[in-house]
Amino acid sequence: MNEIRLDGQVAVVTGAGRGLGRAHALLLAERGAAVVVNDVGAALDGVGAELTPAGQVVKEITEAGGSAVADATDISTPEGAQRVVDRAMETFGQLDILVNNAGILRDRTMAKLTRDEVDPVLAVHLGGTVWMTKAAWPVFTARRYGRIVNTTSAAGLFGNFGQTAYAAAKAAIVGVTRTLALEGARHGIAVNAIEPGARTRMTEDLLGELADRLDPGLVSPLVVWLADPACDVTGEVYNVGGGRVARVVVAQTPGYFSRSVSPEEIRDNWHRINDLTEATVVETFQQELDLLVRHLS
Numbered sequence: 001m002n003e004i005r006l007d008g009q010v011a012v013v014t015g016a017g018r019g020l021g022r023a024h025a026l027l028l029a030e031r032g033a034a035v036v037v038n039d040v041g042a043a044l045d046g047v048g049a050e051l052t053p054a055g056q057v058v059k060e061i062t063e064a065g066g067s068a069v070a071d072a073t074d075i076s077t078p079e080g081a082q083r084v085v086d087r088a089m090e091t092f093g094q095l096d097i098l099v100n101n102a103g104i105l106r107d108r109t110m111a112k113l114t115r116d117e118v119d120p121v122l123a124v125h126l127g128g129t130v131w132m133t134k135a136a137w138p139v140f141t142a143r144r145y146g147r148i149v150n151t152t153s154a155a156g157l158f159g160n161f162g163q164t165a166y167a168a169a170k171a172a173i174v175g176v177t178r179t180l181a182l183e184g185a186r187h188g189i190a191v192n193a194i195e196p197g198a199r200t201r202m203t204e205d206l207l208g209e210l211a212d213r214l215d216p217g218l219v220s221p222l223v224v225w226l227a228d229p230a231c232d233v234t235g236e237v238y239n240v241g242g243g244r245v246a247r248v249v250v251a252q253t254p255g256y257f258s259r260s261v262s263p264e265e266i267r268d269n270w271h272r273i274n275d276l277t278e279a280t281v282v283e284t285f286q287q288e289l290d291l292l293v294r295h296l297s
Contacts, residue, residue, distance in 0.1 A: 004228050007032035010092040011227065012084060012136070014038045014075050014128060015102030017053025020151070020196055023216040024099050024223045025057055029066035031224055033097065036088045037061070038071045067092075075102055076123040081131035085139065097227045098136045099149045100129040100173075107162045118165040125169035129176060137189075146189040147227045150177045152237060154195060157248065174237060181235030190234040192226050194219065195248055197241025218243050251279040252288070257295040 011028045015021040017039030025035045039054040054070035061068040069091050074080045088095045103125045106117040129150055140146025155163045156170025177193040184191050196219040222240045225231050237248040253276055256269040266273070282288050 003031075004224055004230075005032050006097070006224070006227065009033045009096040009227075010036070010088055010094050011097035011099060012036040012038060012088050012095060012132070013099040013101060014084070014132060016099075017041055017057055020216045020219055021099070021101040022053075022057050023220040024101060025068070026060060027217070027220040027224055028097070028099075028227065029061040029068055030064070032066075033227075034067040034092045035061060035069075036071050036084065036091070037068050038073060038075060038084050038102070040072050040074055075128040075132050076120075077127070078131045078134065081128070081135040084132065085135040089139070094143075095136055095139045096145065097147045097149075098132060099151075099223060099227070100132055101151050102128050103151070103166075103169075105163075105166060107166065108164075109162045110164055113164060121165040122169050125166070126172045126176070129173055133176075133180060133191075140184070140189045141187045144188040145229075146184065146187070147229075147231075148180065148184075148189065148191040149223050149226050150191070150193040152177070152193045152195050154197070154239075157195065157237075177237065178235045185234060190226070190232060192234060193237045194222055194226075195237055195239045197239070215242075249281045249283070251276070251281050252291065253279050 006028060009032070011025075011033045013021050013025045013028065013035060016025040016035070016037040021039065025037050029035050037054045037057045039057075041053045054072060058068040058070045069087065071084055071087050073083045073087070075084055085095060104121060106121055108114070108117045133148060136146065136148070150173050151170075152173045153166070153170040154160070155167040156172075156174060159167055174193060177191055180189075180191040183189075196216075219240050222238060222245055226233070226238075239246045239248050253273060256266070256273050258265055280291070282291070
């Protein structure tokens, strides 16, 4: 088996001081990439800042013979994101891989939710993904090459109690990923998302006895493969954790069609509308439109 190597490539990993981001940065470096280890060093809720976590990861990489630089810039603004990309260009002269991993948690049920719980979460997860990509985009388009790995969550795909803001951001990242895959295709830019299951500061209280079996290092091999030039898949979401990797899809049932559909018809055909027996995987907006056109025709 030929080993995947990323020699000569440069990666930026956000939120790379701990947990998943740390694991991604270490494995990317092990496979030969130079890494900008970005992490503000904040607490789980995003408060505070210190360079220590990113610096420690850089130390691990360099002591193992790799190349890395620490960066503590806040990536939730366009200006901050641009500084991180500039750091990569000034330090290593290029950028090939962007891993959007940074995130914070401020969980609240809807009854108690305030703007202070919503805005920062959206700013870091969704804003950080958008602004980091925006900053890297001209570099990638000029070279006609780039690999972007975004991070969504089961909460964004299926919901999770008390996580309205987090789920909203993670669901939005799926839409961002699929849209950027379409825009990046003609420029040689592949954009995918991972839906990881791993023991991190965000999840350790939720996983219970599963925590010991969900090492973050079991997620990073997928990141390396999605970052490899030989991997040309784009616009996909993959569930990954504990050694399992699986594609996540959107599906539709055949449904019920009537040119004069009424509330009563919907009620009386509700089982048929929800029956998954003959569901179809829908991969594009056009495919979904075609399903409707077929009935209208």
